[in-house]
Amino acid sequence: MKVALIGVGQAGGKVVERLTEFDAEMGFNAVQGTLAINSATADLQSLEWAETQLIGADRVNGHGVGGDNELGAEIMQSDIQEVLGALDGHVTSRAEAIVVVAGLGGGTGSGGSPVLVHNLKQVYDVPVYALGILPGRNEGSLYQANAGRSLKTIVREADSTILVDNDAWHEQGESVEAGFASINQQIAQRFGLLFASGEAVEGVGESVVDSSEVINTLRNGGIAALGYAKAAASEDSTQNIRSVMSVTRQALLTGTSLPEARVGEGALLVIAGRPASIPRKGVEKSRRWLEDETQSMQVRGGDFPLESDQIAALVLLGGVERSDRIESFLERARAAQKAEDESEKADPADHFADDRLDNLF
Ligand SMILES: Nc1nc2c(ncn2[C@@H]2O[C@H](COP(=O)(O)OP(=O)(O)OP(=O)(O)O)[C@@H](O)[C@H]2O)c(=O)[nH]1
Structure with missing residues (x-):
């Protein structure tokens, strides 16, 4: 399956970078183009395999949104024309799907990716999938609450949302950075294989999988x-x-x-x-x-x-x-949202949480 990859935020950028590199190393050529979007200049500068697009420069001056996912959503919406323009060369007529990758717990990716998915769906006819990264259990309550809100919106907007949990492949005693590197490698390998598996291969039997099977499996939407x-x-x-x-x-x-x-x-x-x-x-x-x-x-x-x-x-x-797994994440996110609401009451200047996670699906 030929895909265009778009990473939003720091985690999104690093993951699309690793996926694009893996696809090239393996000679698959399933990745048709890669764009990384961020509000932090420094995060974009470290990328070698992706084209980059800075957003929100007028609001945050290239410094990121510091976990404020409402601001992440706002800057994506105000710069959406520039983003769609930057995508022009990346989403070629050969792309069979667009995959938007983001860490759901931060600010830029968490708030910006649902807005981006919504806009992509208006412009392109191919399915738009989200690859969302859930924060690990030990990450703070802001991350959990952000991820809960972002998940709720992105599931509604995307044709399907495939989730990766940062707790999925944790090695004992690993630093956070080393942990991310190995998680990103795992993500690149399995998603790289999935995208490449839908490519037509000449001279082999009819048992070979093709992209329509990936698309049909994801057809019902929801979470995968x-x-x-x-x-x-x-x-x-x-x-x-x-x-x-x-x-x-x-x-x-x-x-x-x-x-x-x-x-x-x-x-x-x-x-x-x-x-x-x-x-x-x-x-x-x-x-x-x-x-x-x-x-x-x-x-x-x-x-x-x-x-x-x-x-x-x-x-x-x-x-x-x-699955029970999603239920337990949502419980975590609801509790975190409550804690955020209470701290907001204590400090009215911090007007963060305006959304509720009740009746999520
Ligand atoms: N798997 C993985 N997760 C990451 C990586 N970097 C950050 N995260 C996770 O992503 C979430 C934070 O999102 P980031 O992408 O860092 O934040 P951002 O979207 O750039 O937003 P701001 O920094 O607030 O502007 C947290 O849950 C982190 O654990 C990474 O390289 N790999």
Whole structure:
């Protein structure tokens, strides 16, 4: 699937940068263009793989919005013509989808990305997806409240919102910076493979996945998660059947971008590897296992032929807003919103929270 990537804010910029680099390193060419938008000049200067667009210079003078996501939304709206103009060269007629990436807990990405998605939907005919990053549990209450409000809006605006939790792949004892680098790498790998898996490959069978399957899996909107796992391929086909089943299980049970989000509505299973190491029987058994495990009526399946010594599984699971995982995040966000409201009462100058998270979906 050919995609145009747009990163909003610091996390958004770093993730689209890493994704674009991964796509180029692997020779996939699924990424058709990359733009990073930010209100902080310094964050944009460190990017090498993305074109950049500064917003809000008249309001914050290139210094960022300091976690104020209402201001993030306002500056995106007032500079929207410049942003759409900067996108002109990036969203080519070959792009089959636009993916807007942002950390939902900050200011620029959190407030700006829903506004951007809304405007993109008015201009482009291709699906506009959001790739949202949830703050980890240990991040402060402003981040949780921002993410709750941003999630609510972006889910309404985007054709589908795929979530990554910053707690998903935390290594013990890692610094925050090192933690981000490894999370961004994980995001780049799994989303890079997902986008590339929808590319037409010549001379291989009809079991190959194509972009319409990704698009159809995300068709119902709402929230989705992406799981990934890999294992060494073998010469022995029985062993490869076992490996396909075990990587599928791991992708859903331990390798998902949203830990514990296992119940959904519609899923896509992509098995990547050399065609000779992908046993049909293993793929079919894994697909049926996923149907049972996720209580999904429809699990699509397909191969992604790739020159590799490994077998990998990607599980794209739609409709995860039904899962306990989202419920527990929303509880966290509501509690944080309440704390923000109370501190606002104590300090009326701080007019932050105006929205409520009740009746979210
Ligand atoms: N995965 C990941 N998350 C990040 C990264 N950098 C920041 N975050 C997360 O993103 C959220 C903060 O958003 P940022 O993108 O830093 O903020 P911003 O959108 O630039 O907004 P302002 O700094 O307020 O202008 C927090 O939840 C961070 O944990 C990163 O490189 N990778």
